[in-house]
Amino acid sequence: MTALALRRFPALLGYVPRACLPPRRLAVLALPCLTILASGLLARAIEGRATAGFADAAGLGIFGLAMPLGALVIGDAVLGAEVRAGTFPFTWLSPVRFPELVLARWLGGWLLALATLVPCAGLAAVLTGAPSLAWSVIVASAAGAAAHIALFVLIGCVTRRAAVWSLAVVFVVERLLGAVLSGIAQLSPTWQGRAVFAGLGDLRDLRRSGIPEGWDAVVRLGLITVACLALASLGLRRLQLTGARD
Amino acid sequence: MSALATDPAFVDGATVEVDEVSVWFGPKVALSELSCSFGPGVTGLLGPNGAGKTTLMRAICGLIPTRRGQVSVLGVDPRADRDVHARIALVPEEDAVPEALTPRQLVRYRAALTGVDDRDAVDRAIAQVALTDVADRRLGGFSKGMRQRAKIAATLVSDPEVLVLDEPLNGADPVQRVALIELFQRLGAAGRTVIVSSHVLHEVERLADRVIVVVHGRLAAAGSHRAIREAMADRPRRVLLRSDDDRALARSLLGLEPVVSVELGDIGLTVATKSAAELALALPRLARDHDIRLREVRALDASLESVFAEVTR
Numbered sequence: 001m002t003a004l005a006l007r008r009f010p011a012l013l014g015y016v017p018r019a020c021l022p023p024r025r026l027a028v029l030a031l032p033c034l035t036i037l038a039s040g041l042l043a044r045a046i047e048g049r050a051t052a053g054f055a056d057a058a059g060l061g062i063f064g065l066a067m068p069l070g071a072l073v074i075g076d077a078v079l080g081a082e083v084r085a086g087t088f089p090f091t092w093l094s095p096v097r098f099p100e101l102v103l104a105r106w107l108g109g110w111l112l113a114l115a116t117l118v119p120c121a122g123l124a125a126v127l128t129g130a131p132s133l134a135w136s137v138i139v140a141s142a143a144g145a146a147a148h149i150a151l152f153v154l155i156g157c158v159t160r161r162a163a164v165w166s167l168a169v170v171f172v173v174e175r176l177l178g179a180v181l182s183g184i185a186q187l188s189p190t191w192q193g194r195a196v197f198a199g200l201g202d203l204r205d206l207r208r209s210g211i212p213e214g215w216d217a218v219v220r221l222g223l224i225t226v227a228c229l230a231l232a233s234l235g236l237r238r239l240q241l242t243g244a245r246d
Numbered sequence: 247m248s249a250l251a252t253d254p255a256f257v258d259g260a261t262v263e264v265d266e267v268s269v270w271f272g273p274k275v276a277l278s279e280l281s282c283s284f285g286p287g288v289t290g291l292l293g294p295n296g297a298g299k300t301t302l303m304r305a306i307c308g309l310i311p312t313r314r315g316q317v318s319v320l321g322v323d324p325r326a327d328r329d330v331h332a333r334i335a336l337v338p339e340e341d342a343v344p345e346a347l348t349p350r351q352l353v354r355y356r357a358a359l360t361g362v363d364d365r366d367a368v369d370r371a372i373a374q375v376a377l378t379d380v381a382d383r384r385l386g387g388f389s390k391g392m393r394q395r396a397k398i399a400a401t402l403v404s405d406p407e408v409l410v411l412d413e414p415l416n417g418a419d420p421v422q423r424v425a426l427i428e429l430f431q432r433l434g435a436a437g438r439t440v441i442v443s444s445h446v447l448h449e450v451e452r453l454a455d456r457v458i459v460v461v462h463g464r465l466a467a468a469g470s471h472r473a474i475r476e477a478m479a480d481r482p483r484r485v486l487l488r489s490d491d492d493r494a495l496a497r498s499l500l501g502l503e504p505v506v507s508v509e510l511g512d513i514g515l516t517v518a519t520k521s522a523a524e525l526a527l528a529l530p531r532l533a534r535d536h537d538i539r540l541r542e543v544r545a546l547d548a549s550l551e552s553v554f555a556e557v558t559r
Binding site for chain 1: 271301304307308309310311328329330331332334335336338340342343344345346347351352354355356358359360361386400
């Protein structure tokens with residue numbers, strides 16, 4: 001990065017929480033956060049099986065639903081929603097390089113996820129009575145959110161209906177196809193996040209054959225993140241900003 | 247393109263060159279082989295709704311790619327060269343703004359992105375559009391006109407060489423309209439290339455030295471509004487005449503070669519003529535010969551509205 005790029009990066013980053021995440025969208029983000037906490041409380045109801053209960057709740061509720069949707073709310077807000085609203089030209093029409101722009105938007109979104117979704121996941125483990133899994137679920141949700149937000153930023157760069165396509169990716173590609181095809185699961189932030197948790201927490205029930213676990217899955221999520229961000233930079237190059245009315 | 251400078255669609259010393267540009271969205275052709283250029287000063291971009299003005303402005307700024315042809319701004323392709331965006335700016339027509347930001351935050355953001363180091367530039371840009379008093383209020387609570395002014399301030403902060411303004415006067419109150427027109431004229435006089443589209447034609451007439459008319463994605467006319475009108479010499483011009491004896495004047499006018507028709511109305515005579523210049527030469531002589539006192543001679547269709555109506559017909 002040049003000196004000028006380093007100077008403008010804080011402005012790009014600061015724009016994300018100030019402009020992309022107005023109070024209304026933050027209120028929507030509260031829903032997945034509450035779902036994560038509710039998953040922890042529900043798992044607590046299973047007496048004497050806190051670890052297994054939390055593993056089930058995390059596998060289905062946290063990694064299967066709340067984290068992808070929470071990341072979608074953030075990932076769409078940082079770029080796709082701006083393109084739809086017609087405010088993205090304020091940023092696009094500047095000398096900022098596309099990789100710099102994509103990186104700032106993703107990082108802003110990920111930091112928000114680290115401040116909201118990820119602590120909720122850790123707290124859910126504590127609420128369940130399985131504090132030993134808190135570290136595992138924190139690492140897994142942080143890595144999963146990074147990849148998910150990068151994926152949703154990419155979708156925001158290549159399609160105008162980013163929210164609809166993002167939902168389709170989560171439910172059709174990740175949940176439906178990823179459940180039966182391990183090839184898709186290997187590239188899915190949902191399944192890889194779950195695999196991080198299974199590996200780090202040594203949770204046999206959540207393991208899935210043919211998918212890397214633990215830190216290997218963290219590396220895989222890192223690669224997915226980088227690939228999505230690189231493709232998003234290319235997508236911005238081809239983006240047509242025709243205006244909100246078109 | 248300087249060789250084409252005799253064509254009113256082109257100017258010498260162009261900063262923005264549009265060369266055979268076509269843009270289409272699916273089956274809809276937005277621009278069709280449109281060529282023109284823009285130079286320092288204010289140029290008005292006119293055309294009916296859906297004519298392709300906004301598409302042309304967005305193509306000039308690089309927001310949309312051209313399917314055919316090329317756009318060059320300050321010598322480079324704005325879609326390929328990111329650095330040129332420090333020197334050009336667009337005020338989009340739609341009133342979408344980051345509602346959670348204040349005008350000061352928005353202008354600061356643009357200043358940071360375009361590499362403006364001067365700390366006073368932000369305050370100056372806000373003052374230029376008279377938003378100083380509300381600079382720290384959220385844009386979400388602003389009227390359409392105030393949002394437009396905030397967007398203009400955000401573009402002015404980097405002192406761009408090329409300023410593209412899509413309906414910038416929308417929502418502005420009469421006082422602000424006058425102030426903004428004066429601001430754009432100052433920028434044009436200072437050597438900036440200012441391209442303004444507006445549906446308020448009389449304001450463009452006051453504002454722009456030169457007009458580009460786009461109809462159905464094609465260039466319909468270019469030049470000053472008077473030059474465009476003169477170029478349409480085959481269409482009769484209408485002139486209002488008032489005198490102390492309109493009936494006698496009407497009779498005498500019918501014998502003149504350039505006069506096509508004469509209509510006697512309540513407020514005077516409406517004369518259709520093939521050449522306003524010839525009529526203007528003949529009228530004093532006619533009045534003297536028939537002892538008629540002329541009270542008013544006024545071209546009815548020299549305004550931009552009539553020019554616009556003619557070329558879009």
